[in-house]
Amino acid sequence: MRFLDQNLEFTRLPGALESFHANADETQLSAFAAAVKQTGGRFVALWGSDERKRNSNAGGYAVHVAFGIAEGLALVTLPMHAENPEYPDLSEIFPAANRLQRTCFDLLGIRARGGDQRPWLRHANWPADYFPLRRDVDGARQFEAHNEDYAFVRVEGDGVHEIPVGPIHAGIIEPGHFRFSIVGEKVLRLEQRLGWTHKGIEKRFEQLPLAEAHKLAGRVSGDSTVAFAWAYCLAAESLAACTPPPRALWLRALLLERERVANHLGDLGALGNDAALSFGLAQFLRLKEDWLRLSGELFGHRFMMDAIVPGGVARDLPGGASEKIARQCNAIEREVRILKNIYDEHAGLQDRFLTTGRLNPALASALSISGLAGRASSQAWDLRTQFPITPYDQLDVRIATHRNGDVAARVTLRFEEVFESLRLTRIILTQLLENKSTEYFAPLPAAPDGAFGLGWIEGWRGDVLVALEAGPAGSIRRCHCHDSSTRTWPALEHAVMGNIVPDFPLINKSFNLSYSGQDL
Amino acid sequence: MYQLLKQILVTGIKTEAPPVADDALRVTTQRLEQAMLKTLGRALVIRHIDAGSCNGCELEIHALGNPYYNLEALGIRFAASPRHADLLLVTGPVASNMVVALQRAYEATPAPKLVVAVGDCGCNTGNCAGNSGGIFGESYASRGKVANVIPVDVAVPGCPPTPLALMQGILTAISGK
Ligand code: SF4
Numbered sequence: 001m002r003f004l005d006q007n008l009e010f011t012r013l014p015g016a017l018e019s020f021h022a023n024a025d026e027t028q029l030s031a032f033a034a035a036v037k038q039t040g041g042r043f044v045a046l047w048g049s050d051e052r053k054r055n056s057n058a059g060g061y062a063v064h065v066a067f068g069i070a071e072g073l074a075l076v077t078l079p080m081h082a083e084n085p086e087y088p089d090l091s092e093i094f095p096a097a098n099r100l101q102r103t104c105f106d107l108l109g110i111r112a113r114g115g116d117q118r119p120w121l122r123h124a125n126w127p128a129d130y131f132p133l134r135r136d137v138d139g140a141r142q143f144e145a146h147n148e149d150y151a152f153v154r155v156e157g158d159g160v161h162e163i164p165v166g167p168i169h170a171g172i173i174e175p176g177h178f179r180f181s182i183v184g185e186k187v188l189r190l191e192q193r194l195g196w197t198h199k200g201i202e203k204r205f206e207q208l209p210l211a212e213a214h215k216l217a218g219r220v221s222g223d224s225t226v227a228f229a230w231a232y233c234l235a236a237e238s239l240a241a242c243t244p245p246p247r248a249l250w251l252r253a254l255l256l257e258r259e260r261v262a263n264h265l266g267d268l269g270a271l272g273n274d275a276a277l278s279f280g281l282a283q284f285l286r287l288k289e290d291w292l293r294l295s296g297e298l299f300g301h302r303f304m305m306d307a308i309v310p311g312g313v314a315r316d317l318p319g320g321a322s323e324k325i326a327r328q329c330n331a332i333e334r335e336v337r338i339l340k341n342i343y344d345e346h347a348g349l350q351d352r353f354l355t356t357g358r359l360n361p362a363l364a365s366a367l368s369i370s371g372l373a374g375r376a377s378s379q380a381w382d383l384r385t386q387f388p389i390t391p392y393d394q395l396d397v398r399i400a401t402h403r404n405g406d407v408a409a410r411v412t413l414r415f416e417e418v419f420e421s422l423r424l425t426r427i428i429l430t431q432l433l434e435n436k437s438t439e440y441f442a443p444l445p446a447a448p449d450g451a452f453g454l455g456w457i458e459g460w461r462g463d464v465l466v467a468l469e470a471g472p473a474g475s476i477r478r479c480h481c482h483d484s485s486t487r488t489w490p491a492l493e494h495a496v497m498g499n500i501v502p503d504f505p506l507i508n509k510s511f512n513l514s515y516s517g518q519d520l
Numbered sequence: 521m522y523q524l525l526k527q528i529l530v531t532g533i534k535t536e537a538p539p540v541a542d543d544a545l546r547v548t549t550q551r552l553e554q555a556m557l558k559t560l561g562r563a564l565v566i567r568h569i570d571a572g573s574c575n576g577c578e579l580e581i582h583a584l585g586n587p588y589y590n591l592e593a594l595g596i597r598f599a600a601s602p603r604h605a606d607l608l609l610v611t612g613p614v615a616s617n618m619v620v621a622l623q624r625a626y627e628a629t630p631a632p633k634l635v636v637a638v639g640d641c642g643c644n645t646g647n648c649a650g651n652s653g654g655i656f657g658e659s660y661a662s663r664g665k666v667a668n669v670i671p672v673d674v675a676v677p678g679c680p681p682t683p684l685a686l687m688q689g690i691l692t693a694i695s696g697k
Contacts, residue, residue, distance in 0.1 A: 125616040125661075132660050139659050145619035167621050170600035172568045172581050175618060196617045197572045199653075200661030207657075216655055222576025222680070266582070279524060285586035286534060292583070303576060305679065342524050516574045519615075 003069055004035040010074060015238025016389045018072025019454045026088050029065065029078045033093045041069040042381070043094035043368040044456075045465050045482040048104040050135045052082055061085040061110045064480075065097075066454075066465060068370075072387050073456055075467075080110060089114035096368040096487040099194075099518075107133040107202065121195040121519065124148040132203050139203040155181035155189050163501065167196045171505070174515035178504075185500040190493045197519040205479035210236060210470055211310055211444055213479065217466060218305050220481045221517035226252075226259040227459025228466065228481065229308040234389070234455030235468035236310045240447040245439040247432065248312030249390045254325075254428045255304050255313075257421040260460035261332070262291050262303070264414040264421075267512050268336075271411055272343065274506040275352035283339055287332055294328055312441035322429050329422045340415050353408035357507030359495045360405055367491050371462015371484045373511050376413045377405035383458035391431065395424055405495075407510040417460075446474060461485065461514065483517030534587040538594060539688040541695035547643075547672045550695075552632055560606055560694045564596045567605035567629065571622045571666065572615030572656075577639040577680040581609065589683045596690065602626070607634040607693060609686075610670075613641040613653035614663040626670045634693045636674045637666035638686065643675030654679065 001010050001020070008028050010020040024032065036042070044066040052059045060082040067074045078087050089112040090097040101112040102120035109131040111117075122128070124146035132139045155162075160183055167175035177193040201220060205213055217232030218225040230252055237244065244252075265288040272280020296302040298321050300314075307314050343349055359369070361378035370381040384397040400416035402409035447470035455466040462484025471477035488511060496507050552560070568581055584591040591597070599605050602625040614622060626633070637643045641654030643665055651657050652664030666672050676689035 123617045125619070130660070139661075141660055142616070142658070142663065143660065145616055147620050167618065168569055168602075168625055172578055172598060174570045174573070174575055174578065175621065196621070197570070197612065197615050198617055198661050199572050199613055199615045199656045200659040201656065203659060203661070204656055219574040219576065219655055219679075222574040223579060225576065266579075279528065281585075282587050283527065283531065285583070286531065286588070289583060289586045289588050302682065303579065303680075305576070338523065338527060342527065345523075514575060516572075 003071060003074060004032070004039055006032050006035050008032055008076070013075070013238065013452070013454060014241060015234065015453055017234060017238065017454055017456055018387050019075065019456070020072060021075045021077065021452075024076045024078055026078065029076055030088050030090070030093075032076055033065065033067070033090055036067045036069060037093050039069070041067055042370065043096050044068050044073065044463070045480070046090065046097050046100040046104065047467065047480040047482070048108040048110050048133070049469075049478045050108060050133060051079065053135055061108060063087045063104065063110060064467065065090065066467070068381070073454060075454065085110040086113050088112070091115040094368055095366065095490065099486065099490070107131060109134065118151055121198045123195060132200060139200060150193055152179050152191050152193070153189070157183075159183050160188060176515050180501060182501060185502070187496050187499055187501060187504070190496050192489060192493060194489065194515060195519050197516045199519075201520045202480060205476050208476060209474050210447055210468075210476050211474060213476055214308065214310055215306055217481060220520065221483055221485075221514040222303065223263055223514065224259070224459040224461060224464060224483065224517065225303055225305045226255045226308060227457045227464045229306070230256060231455035231457040231464050231466040232468065233308055233310045234457065235453040235466045236444060236447070238453030238455070239451035239468060239470055240445050242311055242442055242444050244312040244442055245437060246390070247316070247435050247437050248440045250428055250431050250435065251313045251317070251440060252308055253391050253395070254425060254432070255299070255307055256457070256459070257425050257428070258291070258295055259304065260421045261418055262288055262295070263460040264418045265291060267509065268339070268411065268414055270509050271407070271506065272349065274509050275349050277346060277349050280339070280343065287335055290328065291332065294324060298324070309441070310444040316438065316440045317432065322433060325425065326429055329425055333419065333422050336415070336418055343411070350408065352503070352506060353411055354406060356407040356503050357495045357499060357510060358404070358406045359491050361403060363494055364405065364491065367494075368487050369491050371458070371488070372410065372413060372417070372460070373488050373491065374462065375399065375401045376409040378403045381463070383456060383463055387456070391428070395427060397424065407506060410510040450477070461512065462488065481520065483514050485513035486518040488513050489518060535590040535593060536588050538691065539684050541692040542688050543692065545674050545676060545689050545692045547667065547675050551673070552634075556632065557694055562595045564607060564690070564694055565599045565605050566596060566607045566609050566690070567599050567602045567625070568609045569611070569622060569625055571610050571612045571618045571642075572662065573612030573639065573641060577611035580680045580683050580686060581611070581638070583683040584686060589687060591687065602628040603630065605629050605633070607636060607690065609636050609638055609690070610666045611638045611642055613656045614666055614669045616661050616663060619663060619669055622669055634674075635666070635670060635672045636676060636689050636693050637672045638676050638689070639681060640677055640679045642666045643672070643677055
């Protein structure tokens with residue numbers, strides 16, 4: 001089948017997700033990317049793979065680009081020769097490709113022709129000609145650690161000076177480096193240097209059995225463990241032709257919405273705190289703790305890590321769980337409504353929130369922003385309604401969007417999404433009660449060598465993507481994980497421009513992006 | 521304002537009793553003298569360092585500040601700089617990219633300094649098959665457990681450790697033997 005009038009023949013990939021794959025040459029890839037851009041589609045992810053030694057006559061490398069189009073997820077693969085592997089620079093069409101292209105070179109040694117050529121995940125801690133994701137590299141070697149001299153972009157001018165922040169930050173957060181160029185209090189430019197928590201996740205996947213690596217996927221970004229585990233399992237189930245029982249899918253949705261609520265509660269508290277209302281932090285953290293405790297009691301883990309497994313879920317709800325969840329939903333809803341009123345009417349808070357850290361819709365679109373940050377800037381992307389997999393096809397999720405793109409919009413959106421997730425949870429509970437089956441797991445059949453599957457799930461922060469290729473005898477040949485943070489980080493550089501330095505923590509928190517999820 | 525005050529009153533005090541120290545968590549024997557521990561026990565300052573975690577451990581460290589655990593009520597608080605800290609709370613397998621930063625933070629912390637390694641990644645215990653670096657292991661990008669890079673006094677297993685386990689680890693680090 002063909003899309004967007006392009007000369008590219010796609011085939012439907014197996015599995016529940018509407019996903020399609022095509023092999024392309026350079027011209028076709030560039031043309032397709034341009035067509036996606038023109039028709040309002042979006043760039044989702046880019047990664048590379050080492051295709052050498054697959055069989056004796058074929059070889060080289062490949063770059064894979066995932067696009068979101070009206071029909072679903074369109075994956076385009078461009079094969080490359082083993083000597084001098086290069087591909088056309090896509091960052092001119094989609095700026096979000098920039099850091100991913102640099103990542104691709106750091107890990108695999110395949111280069112985009114043009115664009116930013118500075119390293120991204122590689123700091124000074126392994127040699128420039130060491131490419132850990134190549135098949136003839138085992139990835140075990142350790143090199144001496146050095147401090148890196150990174151070529152930041154300098155802002156010149158009268159009274160301009162720089163503030164370097166990080167990698168270790170002042171709060172309890174993940175490491176990253178921010179280089180502010182400022183005049184007085186005003187931020188002229190922010191440049192990020194990320195990659196500090198790169199711990200070789202993609203190489204590690206290749207050492208784990210396919211049937212067990214959902215645990216690693218669930219630790220790409222701990223706050224999104226459910227989303228990543230589901231995406232991984234969806235990919236694994238797609239390539240192994242496994243359909244989990246309906247009860248398992250309803251339970252997965254329950255977990256995903258619980259993860260959304262837990263994170264939103266925490267963020268709403270932290271956002272109040274960053275605008276000097278510590279009352280908000282205490283109240284919301286209390287609610288979050290209640291929420292986590294019930295998750296721990298019902299699913300055996302406060303963040304529900306390892307609750308989703310290939311083929312279904314690790315356990316069913318214990319007796320009496322439905323009543324407990326329903327009761328908690330009511331209690332949380334009542335309290336969050338009170339707190340929303342307090343936030344809405346707090347002049348000091350609103351003064352800090354409104355017009356701060358603005359990401360306008362046109363820019364959000366140009367930068368391929370999705371998820372929560374996107375919806376706060378008019379980007380109405382939500383996989384739960386666009387490409388709903390079971391049970392979201394029966395749930396009719398009402399997504400919230402805003403146009404202002406400021407901190408206030410991202411706060412309001414979180415409130416609305418908490419209420420919506422509570423509503424969905426009640427529907428899910430009813431379905432679980434009606435569904436009398438006790439089956440919550442179907443064994444994952446052995447995956448054929450070379451089988452490929454995709455998983456794409458709307459986590460609390462945005463979409464997460466897992467691309468998985470099986471190797472021989474239950475192994476993994478390649479697994480790429482993509483968190484929407486990777487695309488949203490550059491937007492933060494824009495959103496802080498013109499704001500004052502002391503508002504940066506608030507703006508940063510309003511996005512609350514994952515470092516680990518982008519560093520891998 | 522009325523609503524806000526009412527909410528505070530209605531909520532009441534939620535703080536629960538803290539756990540007691542557990543010597544099983546020690547990696548080395550207590551190095552500090554009783555008199556020193558007594559002082560620290562009343563006003564301990566912690567600097568948290570994420571050396572490469574998945575951010576799961578950070579979620580539980582955050583929870584230490586919620587009204588249930590209320591760490592500050594024990595005289596324990598988090599500081600923004602290692603120069604102000606008595607104890608480093610380190611999470612994650614140590615990413616190669618974080619080695620220099622972690623060493624510098626350790627050097628910047630005034631002696632006597634305590635280090636608590638957090639999570640299965642940071643220590644090599646727990647359900648991650650005793651792997652240094654937990655599920656991430658050791659590789660070109662990961663140095664594994666925290667003790668591979670800086671000296672560690674107490675290690676708290678768990679993925680992530682619960683807030684109670686974290687509190688217990690911190691209290692163990694400042695308890696005498
Ligand atoms: S111990 Fe677990 S939660 Fe903590 S950083 Fe490691 S994987 Fe994440």
